Amino acid sequence: MSPALVGIVLVSHSAELAQGAVHLAEQVSGGTVTIIAAGGTDDGDLGTSAAKVSRGLSLADSGAGVVVLPDMGSAVLTVRAVLDDYGDATGVLLVDAPFVEGAVAATVTAAAGGDVKAVAAAAEEARHVRKL
Amino acid sequence: MSASYEQEITLEGDLHARPAGALAVAAGRFASAVSVTAGSHTVDAKSVLGVMGLGATSGQHLTVSAAGPDAREAVAALITILGEATKVGG
Numbered sequence: 218m219s220p221a222l223v224g225i226v227l228v229s230h231s232a233e234l235a236q237g238a239v240h241l242a243e244q245v246s247g248g249t250v251t252i253i254a255a256g257g258t259d260d261g262d263l264g265t266s267a268a269k270v271s272r273g274l275s276l277a278d279s280g281a282g283v284v285v286l287p288d289m290g291s292a293v294l295t296v297r298a299v300l301d302d303y304g305d306a307t308g309v310l311l312v313d314a315p316f317v318e319g320a321v322a323a324t325v326t327a328a329a330g331g332d333v334k335a336v337a338a339a340a341e342e343a344r345h346v347r348k349l
Numbered sequence: 350m351s352a353s354y355e356q357e358i359t360l361e362g363d364l365h366a367r368p369a370g371a372l373a374v375a376a377g378r379f380a381s382a383v384s385v386t387a388g389s390h391t392v393d394a395k396s397v398l399g400v401m402g403l404g405a406t407s408g409q410h411l412t413v414s415a416a417g418p419d420a421r422e423a424v425a426a427l428i429t430i431l432g433e434a435t436k437v438g439g
Contacts, residue, residue, distance in 0.1 A: 245370035245397060318398055325370055325397040329377025339396075346398040 223327040223336045224277025225252040227320055228270055228296055229288040232257035238317055242324040250327045252320070253277045265295040274299065274309060282308035282333030284323050286340060288316045308333060314340035322346075354424045355414040360435045364405035368434030373397035375426050381417025383427065394427060407435070 225242070229235035235256025242252050255273035258264040270285075277283045287293045293311070300306045310333055312319065319340035326339035364372075376383045376394035383394040387409055392399030394413065405411055411431060415423040 241366075245366050247371060247374055321366075321370075322396070322398050325373045326377060326395075328370075328374045329395070331377060342396070343398055346396070346402060348402065 220330065221279040221281040222250050223281045223331065223333050224279055224283045225250060225320065225324055225327060225336075226270065226273040226277050226283060226285045227252065227254055227256070227288075227316070228265055228273070228285060228292045229254075229256040229316065230263045230265060230290075230292060231288075232261065234288065234316075238320045241317070242320045245321050246324040246328040250324050251277050251279060252324055265292045267295055267299050270296055270299045271303070274303065278308070282310070282336075284327070284333060284336045284340060285309060285311045286314055286316060286319050286323065287311065310334070310337040312337045312340045315343050318343035318346065351416070351418055352420050353414070353416040354420045355412055356424050356428050357410055357412050358428050358431050360405055360407055360409050360411060360431065362407050362435035364400070364403060364411075364431075364435055366401060368430070369400040370397050371434050372427060372430050373400055375430055376423065379415070379417070379419050379423040379426075381415040381420040381423045383413070383415045383420075383423050385427070386412040386414065 235254035239254045253273040255269040322343045323340040
């Protein structure tokens with residue numbers, strides 16, 4: 218049996234954006250990593266939802282830790298508020314990274330068996346990779 | 350035993366996002382440092398964004414290099430992935 222992989226939670230103001238980034242990251246990484254979309258408010262508007270983030274953390278955590286990527290602004294505040302109430306959040310890392318590139322890089326590193334720090338570092342390094 | 354190996358391959362198709370991901374996932378499982386070179390551009394094979402950034406296309410020659418305890422196995426595995434994942438229609 219293979220060891221547990223780090224899980225990923227993608228927190229976006231847009232449900233569609235979060236879901237699309239999940240789909241892309243799954244396709245590129247081969248589909249072995251648990252990636253959860255936590256996008257939009259509880260009633261489907263643009264915004265973020267503490268309930269969705271909290272549920273995402275539970276679903277993504279298989280024992281190896283979770284890396285959380287927020288898209289911008291108040292997504293960070295929502296995640297921090299959830300983590301304050303999360304109990305043992307030592308295995309959960311909130312990372313400052315480009316949303317799409319960070320999601321893909323983090324998921325690929327998780328698929329290769331990287332630990333939670335390596336997965337977070339892969340997401341953060343995405344900031345320095347030039348496209349052109 | 351630490352060692353260095355490298356091997357060349359000519360791509361049969363473009364190195365799109367999914368094969369780049371497969372390559373980086375496989376590379377990440379090895380302890381060795383692994384890189385891919387296309388022309389004058391060398392990237393860390395464990396970085397999917399770096400591999401995608403090569404923009405490698407069909408017919409291009411790539412070199413896979415590895416240095417470390419499992420370098421030989423890493424090069425062999427990545428050459429296999431590059432051969433299979435970039436086949437036209439694959």
